[in-house]
Amino acid sequence: MAFGKAGIAMMAGILTVCGVGVLAAQDASSSATGDKTFLMNADESNSAEIAASQMALKKSKNPEVKAYAQQMITDHQKLRSDMSALTQQMGVMAPQPLNETHKAEAKRLAALSGKSFDMEYIKTMDQDHHKTLEMFNNEIATTSNSELKTVVTQGQSVIQQHTDMADQMAQKMNISSGFSSGF
Numbered sequence: 199m200a201f202g203k204a205g206i207a208m209m210a211g212i213l214t215v216c217g218v219g220v221l222a223a224q225d226a227s228s229s230a231t232g233d234k235t236f237l238m239n240a241d242e243s244n245s246a247e248i249a250a251s252q253m254a255l256k257k258s259k260n261p262e263v264k265a266y267a268q269q270m271i272t273d274h275q276k277l278r279s280d281m282s283a284l285t286q287q288m289g290v291m292a293p294q295p296l297n298e299t300h301k302a303e304a305k306r307l308a309a310l311s312g313k314s315f316d317m318e319y320i321k322t323m324d325q326d327h328h329k330t331l332e333m334f335n336n337e338i339a340t341t342s343n344s345e346l347k348t349v350v351t352q353g354q355s356v357i358q359q360h361t362d363m364a365d366q367m368a369q370k371m372n373i374s375s376g377f378s379s380g381f
Contacts, residue, residue, distance in 0.1 A: 229342045234288045236337045237346075240353070241285060242294035243330050244274045246303070247323070249296065253307055254319045263316045266363060270323065273360065277353050284346055321373050324364035331357045 247270050254267035278292065285292045296304065303322050310318050334354040341347050368374075 229340065230288070233337070233341050233343055233346055234290055236333065236341070236350075237281060237285050237288055237290045238294055239333060240281065240330075240337075241278060241290065241292045242297055242300070243326065243333070244278045245293045246296055246300035246326065247271075247274045249300075249304055250307060250319060250322060253304070254315075257307075257311060257315050258319070259312070260316050262367065263319060266323070266367060267319075269363075270360065273356050277356060280349055280353065284343075284349060317371055317373050320364060320367045320371055323360070324368045324373070327357060327361040327364050331361050 251267040251270040251274075254263055255271070258264050258267065282292065303326075307315065307318055307322065331354070334350055334357050337350050338347060338354060341350065
């Protein structure tokens with residue numbers, strides 16, 4: 199079958215458009231997979247923050263640590279609630295169980311008491327919130343799901359607040375978390 203120059207140009211155009219369509223579908227699929235992974239990780243992080251903060255309410259004698267812990271519980275439960283529709287829509291099981299890192303953190307915290315507990319709790323919260331903030335910022339930059347981007351952007355401002363609070367408490371308690379507080 200012989201094609202003239204016009205036929206070849208038309209076939210090349212069709213293949214190019216189809217190729218772009220395939221790439222766009224791959225990008226959308228990749229974005230959806232990344233979004234689902236983000237939601238799983240964000241929910242697991244919520245689980246870890248809530249569990250550690252519930253422990254802090256029981257174990258700490260420091261009123262500032264207890265107030266921080268209560269705010270973490272309240273805010274992370276709300277964050278989980280805000281994301282629940284998208285989590286369900288994308289088929290993500292919630293609540294996510296703790297990962298091995300967070301299980302080890304919980305075990306380490308459970309073995310401590312008094313000032314040692316308070317210091318380790320704040321150090322853990324500071325480190326975890328810095329990592330979570332990075333995860334939220336990355337999701338905002340990479341998601342193509344506008345509904346998710348809106349929810350994540352709102353959550354990011356809460357996580358930024360938590361990070362700033364943890365930085366301040368770590369500085370006040372002379373705790374080195376490995377992150378610069380900007381002070």
